[in-house]
Amino acid sequence: MKGLILRLEPVIWFFFGSGFLIGCLLFPATIFALGIAAPLGWVPAEALAYDRVAGLAASLPGRVVLLAMLVFPLWNGLNHLRHFAIDLGGVKRDLWIAPLCYGAALVLSLGALFAVVRL
């Protein structure tokens, strides 16, 4: 498992860097709009209508942006969490943390792909 993870490091670090870029560029405004402004009623109701939002998400650019916003920050967060756990608790726990983090990232990425395809 350790050898496989070492061979995949370039791919993982590509996802890690892309996750920072996409997460930091797009998530603050998304979190503000969907997680704070919409629940507080600051966003017009017609802008949150199902037909409009589903239509935007199901368009080709919408699917691409959604998939990027789902997959890259997920890999970023889980890879960063793995290294954070090593920093705080020692490298020995990496025996189970690395497979757990990357396994979860892989499964959730496939789930994200399925969720975007079925829109």
Place this chain on the structure above:
Amino acid sequence: MARAAHPETMGPRRPGPTRTAPPMMPPKFPMAGRYRSYTLFGACSPAFVISSLILLRITWALGDGEAAWSEVLRDLRHPLSLLYHGVALVAFLYTGWRFFIKLFGKSQPPRIGPFRPPPAAAFPPMLIAAWVVASAAVTAVAWGLVL
């Protein structure tokens, strides 16, 4: 105070002929000196995972239909959800500040293919401009001003 690091950290594959001192964690780790920002940066990583999972749930609900979408909007009004999103917004802004301003320029390779990257000082203004444009675009779409 310094404490013992894991003895295998930075250890050679085979034991050498001489004994070396056991590795020690830096005395200021994790929350003093320059380690504080490093540790806070790492502590923001769960926000990336949780926010992606929330977005996955939203995407899934959009695929399920109008009733599921209404349920998601109702769940987003929960006080715990509002609290989480407030904390997550701070975490993303801090990560963005550290990544765009402090790290991005320094982490560039000497060459990108046949090209040399721009000087490190050029990255923060470019990335901040990209962030402003991206945030304005997301806000305009969310408010229904465009599309």
